[in-house]
Amino acid sequence: MAAPLLVDRLPDRVVATLNRPEKRNAIDQDTIDALHALCAELEADPRTLILTGAGGVFASGADIAQLRDRRAAHARQGINAMAFIRINELPMPVIAAIDGYALGGGAELAFAADLRIGTPALKVGNPETGLGIMAAAGATWRLREIVGEARASELLLTGRILDADEALAWGVVSSVHPADELMGAAHAMADRIAANDPLATRHTKLALRASRADHPAIELELQAELFESPEKDRRMTEFLERRNRG
The missing domain is CATH 3.90.226.10 (2-enoyl-CoA Hydratase; Chain A, domain 1)
Structure with missing residues (x-):
């Protein structure tokens, strides 16, 4: 079968x-x-x-x-x-x-x-x-x-x-x-x-699925974790370098 x-x-x-x-x-x-x-x-x-x-x-x-x-x-x-x-x-x-x-x-x-x-x-x-x-x-x-x-x-x-x-x-x-x-x-x-950061994608899905009562606290905590992520620094540095190259 x-x-x-x-x-x-x-x-x-x-x-x-x-x-x-x-x-x-x-x-x-x-x-x-x-x-x-x-x-x-x-x-x-x-x-x-x-x-x-x-x-x-x-x-x-x-x-x-x-x-x-x-x-x-x-x-x-x-x-x-x-x-x-x-x-x-x-x-x-x-x-x-x-x-x-x-x-x-x-x-x-x-x-x-x-x-x-x-x-x-x-x-x-x-x-x-x-x-x-x-x-x-x-x-x-x-x-x-x-x-x-x-x-x-x-x-x-x-x-x-x-x-x-x-x-x-x-x-x-x-x-x-x-x-x-x-x-x-x-x-x-x-x-x-x-093409996006997997952790940022996962955190966005978590925030989307949270109840209204959990906002804005949930995204503030999730964003705090992302702000400490090496991937955030890498991606933002690459973005700035591309922009500066014009």
Whole structure:
């Protein structure tokens, strides 16, 4: 049986491809287990993560055959929610490169990324209430942070699916690219991240993920650490030398 997650490891990034194309990359327990294993790797060796899907689909949702058999105890375990929280809290940025469907749990996985880009075929939304459940792996709070309360309420309470133009206009994705250029755009974004100081990038992500009550104290402490960093001195010295050379 093919692995549910294909992982391509590069020095400064990892590309993880959801790989159940026969199921439109529905997220099952094996996929969740593979995502946890990948998170453990990236927690120990931080690199940018690019998440995408095989076969022209990001992820059509959670695996309905498994969901149908789950009961209250399973819901309280937060099987998908805990994995997506772990992805969101990875030290370095996570980029979701979304082609085709990102529905239900697939949308919630995309919402857990720091950066999202798509293709014209993108379809994103949370139709869970039509299946007698709710979006409980992050959409009820992450989507509100991404698009605002009114739009999040519309999507989650009606189950409406956004196309690429709407997703771009609403800020669900930051850019749309032809399908054959999607991964190139994701790698270009990762290249820009890689050109920056990794510690400054990690600290910026920490500050972005902090609650409002933690500001401004958190960035003052993180900045204090960066002000003592040899990399800060090196990069600023190089900048001044380039400017002086004119």
